[in-house]
Amino acid sequence: MSKKSIRRYDRPAGGWDALRNVAKHLLEQDVPVHGAKTLLSANQPDGFDCPGCAWPDRDHTSTFEFCENGAKAVAAEATKHRATPGLFAKYSVAELARYSDHWLEDQGRLTHPMRYDAASDHYLPVSWDEAFALVASHLNALPSPDEAIFYTSGRTSNEAAFLYQLFVREFGTNNFPDCSNMCHEPSGTGMTPQIGVGKGTVSLHDFELADAIFIFGQNPGTNHPRMLGELRRASKRGAAIVSFNPLRERGLERFADPQDKLEMLSGGSTRISSDYFQLRIGGDLAAVKGIIKHVLEADEQARRDGGARVVDVDFITRHTTGFAAFAADVADEAWGTIEAESGLSQEQLRRAGDIYLSAGSVICCWGMGITQHKHSVATIQMLVNLLLLRGNLGRPGAGACPVRGHSNVQGDRTMGIYERPAPALLDRLEQVFGFEPPREHGFDTVGAIEAMLDGRGKVFFAMGGNFATATPDTEATHRALRNCDLTVHVATKLNRSHLVHGRQALILPCLGRTEIDVQETGPQAVTVEDSMSMVHLSAGINAPASTDLLSEPAIVARLAQATLGARSKVPWQWLVADYDRIRDRIADVFDDFHDFNARVRVPGGFRLTNTAGERRWNTASGRAAFITHAVPTDLPVHRARASRGQPVFTLTTVRSHDQYNTTIYGLDDRYRGVFGERRVLFANADDIAALGLQAGDRVDLESLCDDGVQRRARGFLLVEYDIPRGCLAAYYPETNALVPLSSFADQARTPTSKSIPVVVSAHDPAAAKPGEAPRDITIAVHD
Ligand SMILES: Nc1nc2c(c(=O)[nH]1)N[C@H]1C(S)=C(S)[C@@H](COP(=O)(O)OP(=O)(O)OC[C@H]3O[C@@H](n4cnc5c(=O)[nH]c(N)nc54)[C@H](O)[C@@H]3O)O[C@H]1N2
Ligand SMILES: Nc1nc2c(c(=O)[nH]1)N[C@H]1C(S)=C(S)[C@@H](COP(=O)(O)OP(=O)(O)OC[C@H]3O[C@@H](n4cnc5c(=O)[nH]c(N)nc54)[C@H](O)[C@@H]3O)O[C@H]1N2
Ligand SMILES: [Mo]
Numbered sequence: 200m201s202k203k204s205i206r207r208y209d210r211p212a213g214g215w216d217a218l219r220n221v222a223k224h225l226l227e228q229d230v231p232v233h234g235a236k237t238l239l240s241a242n243q244p245d246g247f248d249c250p251g252c253a254w255p256d257r258d259h260t261s262t263f264e265f266c267e268n269g270a271k272a273v274a275a276e277a278t279k280h281r282a283t284p285g286l287f288a289k290y291s292v293a294e295l296a297r298y299s300d301h302w303l304e305d306q307g308r309l310t311h312p313m314r315y316d317a318a319s320d321h322y323l324p325v326s327w328d329e330a331f332a333l334v335a336s337h338l339n340a341l342p343s344p345d346e347a348i349f350y351t352s353g354r355t356s357n358e359a360a361f362l363y364q365l366f367v368r369e370f371g372t373n374n375f376p377d378c379s380n381m382c383h384e385p386s387g388t389g390m391t392p393q394i395g396v397g398k399g400t401v402s403l404h405d406f407e408l409a410d411a412i413f414i415f416g417q418n419p420g421t422n423h424p425r426m427l428g429e430l431r432r433a434s435k436r437g438a439a440i441v442s443f444n445p446l447r448e449r450g451l452e453r454f455a456d457p458q459d460k461l462e463m464l465s466g467g468s469t470r471i472s473s474d475y476f477q478l479r480i481g482g483d484l485a486a487v488k489g490i491i492k493h494v495l496e497a498d499e500q501a502r503r504d505g506g507a508r509v510v511d512v513d514f515i516t517r518h519t520t521g522f523a524a525f526a527a528d529v530a531d532e533a534w535g536t537i538e539a540e541s542g543l544s545q546e547q548l549r550r551a552g553d554i555y556l557s558a559g560s561v562i563c564c565w566g567m568g569i570t571q572h573k574h575s576v577a578t579i580q581m582l583v584n585l586l587l588l589r590g591n592l593g594r595p596g597a598g599a600c601p602v603r604g605h606s607n608v609q610g611d612r613t614m615g616i617y618e619r620p621a622p623a624l625l626d627r628l629e630q631v632f633g634f635e636p637p638r639e640h641g642f643d644t645v646g647a648i649e650a651m652l653d654g655r656g657k658v659f660f661a662m663g664g665n666f667a668t669a670t671p672d673t674e675a676t677h678r679a680l681r682n683c684d685l686t687v688h689v690a691t692k693l694n695r696s697h698l699v700h701g702r703q704a705l706i707l708p709c710l711g712r713t714e715i716d717v718q719e720t721g722p723q724a725v726t727v728e729d730s731m732s733m734v735h736l737s738a739g740i741n742a743p744a745s746t747d748l749l750s751e752p753a754i755v756a757r758l759a760q761a762t763l764g765a766r767s768k769v770p771w772q773w774l775v776a777d778y779d780r781i782r783d784r785i786a787d788v789f790d791d792f793h794d795f796n797a798r799v800r801v802p803g804g805f806r807l808t809n810t811a812g813e814r815r816w817n818t819a820s821g822r823a824a825f826i827t828h829a830v831p832t833d834l835p836v837h838r839a840r841a842s843r844g845q846p847v848f849t850l851t852t853v854r855s856h857d858q859y860n861t862t863i864y865g866l867d868d869r870y871r872g873v874f875g876e877r878r879v880l881f882a883n884a885d886d887i888a889a890l891g892l893q894a895g896d897r898v899d900l901e902s903l904c905d906d907g908v909q910r911r912a913r914g915f916l917l918v919e920y921d922i923p924r925g926c927l928a929a930y931y932p933e934t935n936a937l938v939p940l941s942s943f944a945d946q947a948r949t950p951t952s953k954s955i956p957v958v959v960s961a962h963d964p965a966a967a968k969p970g971e972a973p974r975d976i977t978i979a980v981h982d
Contacts, residue, residue, distance in 0.1 A: 420450010
């Protein structure tokens, strides 16, 4: 385990440290030399899709593109460690629950289906047939199919996701909470009415052409390392890269490309951001509106002077609605409000506006720093407004780029994993399969937790993920899961969700993407869709971690057969015997997947249609819409500030460099200079002093919400960091207990994990009441 220390990291991102770190993780996973072969097969035309992030690959045919965190994700799956029935015999569930998430993950790949035995509090081996029969008996005993909840995490392949939604809809519900509800939901919710698509409009090629790339609320050095390669190329050819982030993120500043021999040997590196604006947490809508205000003022000036207009009048007239009202609203927004809420000065925003104006083509990228706020949908619509002003949509080098997280989260949505399905999809399913799908909307993630809490949700089934830990309001979520009659997790690794279980529980171990998936007709490949709508094949190369594993499509098919039996209209076994057959059915349901099997076999795959990218607007008016939003001044944090005598901070929750969501690979966050510790709180030096505290002190956090519930997380190490005053940052999931279930994005219902009003006090070890705060998730009891 690494030694605890806090020290500033001033080397570039990437570089030798990235290579060293990969070697360390391969060693820790006991991945032998063939592990290198595994790494080299990621994102190759006949290899597997990297289970890391959703950033696309150059053609899928280029030589291996090194990615430190992709390598860590692959090593974690290819690990030699095994969580066998022996582990479950040795430890009761209560004992396992005392270990850290890091330790649970480290037990390695699950090898056998396991069933919870309440009498002994142990998981015991169970046969697949018995497991499916148990789930089927619960599902069939429910008074209504709507009492079952089917979660999806975004690693699930298109084939598995398609079968999953098919089974669940034939069973009779649209209860599809998914990780997307906690992630890019606001991007889809915001963009769909505005430009007619809920996905990014750019391709990688656009990154080669953009004059300016604006990046909001994203930490690509850690979460999308291959994006740094793209940014580095853009920087080298002189494109402006403008970052908006409250934290100084090393990966947004400098990068040494491990693939560039010269850069590596000479100790050189490339500047990433040309401009870095450290705005206030949640201040993006105000900042973007300020930039827009500058652009519109410049346009007004040009008009008065009789010069060339700076907005794209032709585009606005032919392609948009609402411009006049929008411009009037922007003119009315006071600079004072914009400055106060963004935390940036008028000069800074005018400077950003000038960069925007001087660029022929602009891409706007965004991540979780934008989506996990109460006003995230409004912020995204403001970003799109900015693009619309100069026709920066649907032409080369320009567009919207929400950068997705999980490697197939976008594909899962395309396949119909959605609690509010379009009627057209349901009509198609009915036509193709001959059953009547349910029409009523189902539960999203927050709705699912509420339903389990009050007994409307009785069976919880998860296709991957770690629901107990990824969700907000940890204490409430745990109560919700424990309130179920049955909880079932299809998983590759042991995680906390398996230990926070219903009265009956199952763990169903599945193949990972790196593994060879053999079905009746031979080895199979699956398909995934990346963040830029490219669909391609993925075929594993490793022997399965255990002979008892089933593939996700096979699990769905067998569960469907066990549950629906002869009343099903779908030939389940026949479909999973050959995944080409699943793909043919996908092509029957989705026009965009015509000739799926042929097109996906062309190296690199194919790109799905993006109407906005072609300037066809699939909206109510048939045009793109300028949408007006005031700078919010009555958010939960404003209200908390007004009602409290003491300083109220805005806490944002972020990923460290050594984690994949709830999967903790290690305890370091190299680029932020944190080693051997995850329970840290990043704060401005002046705030630390004003609180009468010192860096290195331990503190407790209490979040503020007017629902009468006290939510606390304790024992965080104060770390001085370059972050605006009034803003704090800490890691997810240690802080999820602080996010109220009732606090979510308007319209999209995404938990507000990036803007939690909190107060800080010196750590009081004696104050924790039993059961008050959920157990310390990552500080090991036994590590
Ligand atoms: N290695 C690795 N890769 C991953 C993941 C992982 O955990 N590990 N997770 C995957 C998933 S599911 C996702 S969704 C993506 C997530 O990738 P990111 O979107 O990069 O996720 P976060 O770490 O949550 O970081 C968000 C960034 O937003 C900044 N930020 C916080 N609040 C604000 C704000 O109010 N405004 C602005 N402008 N910035 C803010 C933070 O400082 C941080 O730099 O990565 C995917 N890839
Ligand atoms: N406070 C706070 N909370 C957040 C966030 C935040 O930024 N802050 N981010 C949110 C975001 S963006 C997301 S996407 C969610 C993530 O939520 P989830 O997707 O639910 O969580 P993960 O941690 O990605 O899931 C990890 C588990 O997936 C299983 N797994 C891995 N590979 C496979 C596979 O191939 N098949 C199957 N069946 N299982 C597999 C393993 O058992 C592993 O333990 O968390 C959200 N929660
Ligand atoms: Mo995500």
